[in-house]
Amino acid sequence: MLQRLASHCPFSLPFTHPRFFLSFYPPFHHRRLSKPTPPLQPPTALSQTYYPTDAYQRKAIKGAYPKAKRVKRADTPLVLGAPGPLLTRPPDVRQQTHQTMQRKLRAIRGPEVTYDPAAEPRLADFIMNFEFVNTNPLRKGVVPVSEEFNAGCTCDGVCDEATCLCLSKEEDESNTNIVPYRRAPDDPHMMVLDPKFLTRKAMIYECSDRCGCNAGCWNRVVQNGRTVRLEIFYTGDRGFGLRSPDRIRAGQFIDCYTGEVITTAAADLREAIHTAHGTSYLFSLDFLNGQYEDYEEDASSSSSDEDNDEDDQDDQVTESGCKYVIDGRNFGGPTRFINHSCNPNCRMIPVSRNHADRDLYDLAFFALREIPPNTELTFDYNPGSEGGGGVGGGVVGKNAKIDPSAVRCLCGEANCRGQLWPNQRKKGVR
Numbered sequence: 001m002l003q004r005l006a007s008h009c010p011f012s013l014p015f016t017h018p019r020f021f022l023s024f025y026p027p028f029h030h031r032r033l034s035k036p037t038p039p040l041q042p043p044t045a046l047s048q049t050y051y052p053t054d055a056y057q058r059k060a061i062k063g064a065y066p067k068a069k070r071v072k073r074a075d076t077p078l079v080l081g082a083p084g085p086l087l088t089r090p091p092d093v094r095q096q097t098h099q100t101m102q103r104k105l106r107a108i109r110g111p112e113v114t115y116d117p118a119a120e121p122r123l124a125d126f127i128m129n130f131e132f133v134n135t136n137p138l139r140k141g142v143v144p145v146s147e148e149f150n151a152g153c154t155c156d157g158v159c160d161e162a163t164c165l166c167l168s169k170e171e172d173e174s175n176t177n178i179v180p181y182r183r184a185p186d187d188p189h190m191m192v193l194d195p196k197f198l199t200r201k202a203m204i205y206e207c208s209d210r211c212g213c214n215a216g217c218w219n220r221v222v223q224n225g226r227t228v229r230l231e232i233f234y235t236g237d238r239g240f241g242l243r244s245p246d247r248i249r250a251g252q253f254i255d256c257y258t259g260e261v262i263t264t265a266a267a268d269l270r271e272a273i274h275t276a277h278g279t280s281y282l283f284s285l286d287f288l289n290g291q292y293e294d295y296e297e298d299a300s301s302s303s304s305d306e307d308n309d310e311d312d313q314d315d316q317v318t319e320s321g322c323k324y325v326i327d328g329r330n331f332g333g334p335t336r337f338i339n340h341s342c343n344p345n346c347r348m349i350p351v352s353r354n355h356a357d358r359d360l361y362d363l364a365f366f367a368l369r370e371i372p373p374n375t376e377l378t379f380d381y382n383p384g385s386e387g388g389g390g391v392g393g394g395v396v397g398k399n400a401k402i403d404p405s406a407v408r409c410l411c412g413e414a415n416c417r418g419q420l421w422p423n424q425r426k427k428g429v430r
């Protein structure tokens with residue numbers, strides 16, 4: 001049998017090579033004897049000549065390809081002027097974009113986030129290249145401190161303001177706890193920022209899973225998420241803005257600033273690319289820089305180069321000591337639409353839950369005063385600057401020095417400093 005086939009085939013090698021034969025040739029009882037094997041044709045392709053393959057023989061044995069279906073064209077009616085089903089109406093691009101926007105907005109956790117219908121065409125263009133995120137995606141080079149190093153309080157049930165170990169302490173002799181929250185005067189179920197807390201430059205340390213207190217503890221506000229609805233609208237000269245259809249109480253938590261967490265080196269690159277546009281969505285996580293200098297000196301003197309696992313990370317620290325930056329340009333939350341004002345109604349405050357990690361924490365917005373529904377939400381992008389809303393103040397209004405390369409401020413407030421920030425990244429919350 002082998003020889004019979006081999007005689008049809010111009011290539012003796014494939015058929016006489018036992019391994020090759022076994023790999024493709026069906027056993028005798030699998031072959032249909034009623035259909036004679038078509039005669040093998042000589043190879044036509046160069047590859048067949050120089051690199052013999054079994055393709056030609058496979059086709060021949062299987063009877064090549066199934067017959068093509070014959071279509072009787074004469075039976076197909078010719079209907080002039082009637083478009084096919086796909087062309088009954090042009091694709092509704094506006095409707096598709098609308099649905100995409102709705103889908104993206106629905107992905108945002110918490111009470112609904114909507115947009116002013118007048119802003120739809122502009123927002124549609126923007127949102128196609130933007131993703132809403134509920135948590136901060138950590139990008140290359142960003143390494144959080146493990147939860148194992150986090151310490152919790154030993155409170156039972158709800159925390160005791162006087163003894164809770166999570167709270168930071170006054171730096172005076174009293175060493176008393178700094179309590180960030182209190183009950184809203186008109187709603188005992190709502191915790192709001194204590195007005196006294198606004199007079200200081202401090203971070204909020206909330207309780208965490210490592211604590212003895214329960215989920216209903218008063219020191220868990222930001223981690224419980226947004227409670228107000230938000231609306232994106234178009235302001236005109238300042239681009240999009242954000243407001244809430246709900247009344248917001250003085251001290252109420254609004255939402256966190258979310259975005260990609262990137263290294264300062266990556267932020268420098270992104271900033272260089274976008275400087276020409278004059279827009280910035282970068283916030284440095286540098287609040288605690290300089291507060292741990294003694295600790296850093298001790299740590300560096302006691303660790304050798306070989307056993308320091310964080311060497312790579314330390315390389316990313318800039319002169320300012322800042323390791324990471326949050327970028328809300330392409331991935332972010334609705335708060336990335338909050339504009340600057342020299343007389344703001346909100347303030348951004350750093351909030352930590354993993355107290356061991358001084359480089360990664362939340363940037364939370366709180367209302368500085370009662371905000372009526374549909375009032376634009378604003379905060380001071382550069383509160384530490386001269387004339388900024390930070391404690392101490394400075395030169396305001398027309399007397400403020402304006403950097404010619406800075407982004408012009410269009411907030412229109414009487415105390416306007418004339419610029420958002422010197423032409424560089426926002427230096428975090430100070």
Ligand SMILES: C[S@@+](CC[C@H](N)C(=O)[O-])C[C@H]1O[C@@H](n2cnc3c(N)ncnc32)[C@H](O)[C@@H]1O
Binds near residue numbers: 281338340341409411
């Ligand atoms: C965090 S974004 C705010 C949202 C932004 N309006 C948008 O449409 O995406 C910051 C940018 O908004 C603009 N902006 C915010 N506040 C402004 C103000 N008071 N005056 C002028 N431009 C402002 C600047 O272009 C700034 O870089």
